[in-house]
Amino acid sequence: MQFSSMEGEHRYADLVRVADRTIVGLDFDGTLSPIVDDPTRAHIHPDAADVLVELAPQVLAIAVITGRPARQALDLGGLEEVGDAIQGVGKELFLFGQYGNERWSSRHRRIIAPRPPRGLATFERDLPRTLRLAGASDAYVEDKGLAVAVHTRRLPDPQDAFERLLPPLRSLAERHGMVIEPGRSVIEVRSPGAHKGMVVEKLAAELGARGFMFAGDDLGDLEAFEAVAELEKQGLAALRVCSASQEQSALLPLSDVVVKGPAGVVSLLRQLRLDIMQSSARG
Known part of the structure; x- marks a missing residue:
């Protein structure tokens, strides 16, 4: 984990302090799952499921926000099973597919989606x-x-x-x-209108969040980064994490934390959990 600046380090510390009211948002491809030639084989990092379940009790909610169809992400990520485990500790896993056009959660268990666009x-x-x-x-x-x-x-x-x-x-x-x-x-x-930034804004308002972390890797995550920055202006703790690669660097200048691909994201989530627990123990 590498902080982009002292401000990034301070934002991380602020997020830890309000962890129990913080939403952890994550992209799928390039963030939870490595980029592969065949998108139908993009399984999440082997340690990701356990880390998400372990982190869930420490935060308000976990949300996967992806351009993939929701059903595909659920299957490739084993996210229904992850959701069961997270629901079992009294928390909720959200999945937003196709840039927010589809919604699923571990509580309601069905995908809500509109009709295909006319064009x-x-x-x-x-x-x-x-x-x-x-x-x-x-x-x-x-x-x-x-x-x-x-x-x-x-x-x-x-x-x-x-x-x-x-x-x-x-x-x-x-x-x-x-x-x-x-x-x-x-x-x-x-179709126009839906993007990941809208998901960030609406979910933060719906759950009454006091903090929001979002991790992404490419241009499709730009609106989510911008929405997190806007939430910070409204007084929320905010953290933007770039899952870096040699292919895409658009998010680097906007990031508070930079990690190396899905393995780096998993390590960050693991460290976040430890830092939250240590902060709680200190009272």
Whole structure:
């Protein structure tokens, strides 16, 4: 764990002091789970489940906020079982899928989701031609139900393909009333309006939080970082954690703490639990 500044260290200490009223928010891919070529095999770090269950009694709630479909994240993360264990100690695990369009919790046990956006079907109809014209016909297209993700990681030059695809996909999305969300070798197309920052704001208000920590790794987490900063202006303890990689550095200047990938996130959560317990013991 590396603090970006003395301010970051102070924010961490403030968060520890109000831990019992703090929400711990976490991205999935690149934060709880390593980035892999096949997104259907992105299982969370082997120690993550135990660490989340151990941390839960010390904080207000834990929330996983991801661009993935909720069902997929539940299955890949074993999060229903994690939720059972967290519920068993009197706390709640929240999961927000597809940037907040889907919601699940360990208390209510069902996924609440809207209908697919109106422009999605026509976007998908025109997508193959756009990929072909950009020389990226072999890009992996993931249908998320409420969104479509175009992955370039499996292509010979992932970064070059990503940069070639970004302008035409943005143009195509706009024609169908959709927006794009660039990530690490992936461009997601979804309906406008929902983003991770909205989840942060609404959950903090719903639970009456006095602190909020969010850990993420790429551009899709930018709005969540901005929302956490806004909560700090409102008087909450706030901590922004970057799960750093060589592929993406956009969050680094905004971060209070920098760790190395999912293993670093797990270590941070473990240390957070210990520091909270020590602070409580001191009274």
